Amino acid sequence: MVAANPAALVAELARLKAEAVDATLGHDDRTTVLVGCDSMLELDGEAYGKPHDPEAAAARWRLMRGRSGVLHTGHHVVVHDADGRRVRAGVGSTVVRFADLTDDEVAAYVATGEPLEVAGSFTVDGLGGPFVESIEGDHHNVVGISLPLLRRLLLDLGVSWPSLWSPRG
Template identity: 70%
Template sequence: MPSSAPPGLRFVLASASPARLATLRAAGLDPEVVVSGVDESGVRAESVAELTAVLAQLKADAVAATLDLGGQDTLVVGCDSMLELDGEAYGKPGAPERAVERWRRMRGRSGILHTGHHVLRLTGADRTVAAAVGSTDVHFADLTEEEIDAYVATGEPLQVAGAFTVDGLGGPFVTRIEGDHHNVVGISLPLLRLLLLDVGVSWPSLWATP
């Protein structure tokens, strides 16, 4: 399959994450957003990295199933991120007390932020798939109790994987990153570029034009 996208390729991001959308837009892409609604609570896997891969696939497949393709060449990208600490998976804490407890475990230590990527290209009856997991080492500052309480009180850590951001209020609390910065935000642009090539789409072909 040639590595170029024909005119009219529909590009769908199967994610509700504002950070993922902002990252893609900053890189020149402007996908349509369709939220999957996948229930993640009962999903299990043998490793944290594999869990993010499974969830990314579930999200992409769920969104693809809802689309009225009408014969249009369509690209669907699903992603899921989790922090691995001591072999355990940490997604969105959801509640302040859980976010506080999470940061008490994380401070002064490092974890691995895994992001599963699942790309579907639907062309007529053909379905092409490419998938991979990006993993980035993240080192956290040794926060004081006051800093933890203040950060959690902002509400930002409650709805993000690992209870932290690098592109928001949590930035000063991350001392070092080993690997792709974008992967920590929620979508690895270099990895996604390779996956797109695998399904026959070149990155520049997706640049949004005025």
């Protein structure tokens, strides 16, 4: 648990990831797009990342079951091209409503190992999908990268989404 502003926290973590990778890359006149992301679940004003151990994951699910939380994903985009280096950042936030799991369901899900290394202790695109009752907002954001937000950030940087579909010669 972290008592910081969850949206600001994921924005900073995404920035740190992207900038760390960017520092290792060489750049030329070709367009390079680098995206860093990080996600956390906000519940009762607290930010929850990866639980890492079964006890923490089970406790998290007992707290989340039958309730809603907000999954925040920070995005940090760096573009290098002939015009130089440009950066944009944003945070996608999606409301996730969790099923009211039984203790047996919590134990069985935690035993799979899946919730141990994912933000918020759940996946919507894996074994945890049936435990997500509904999503209000961008589904992609819950998976870990908001494609609509990424498209808008890229447009702000002068990169059109269709230009990413095929390599430039």
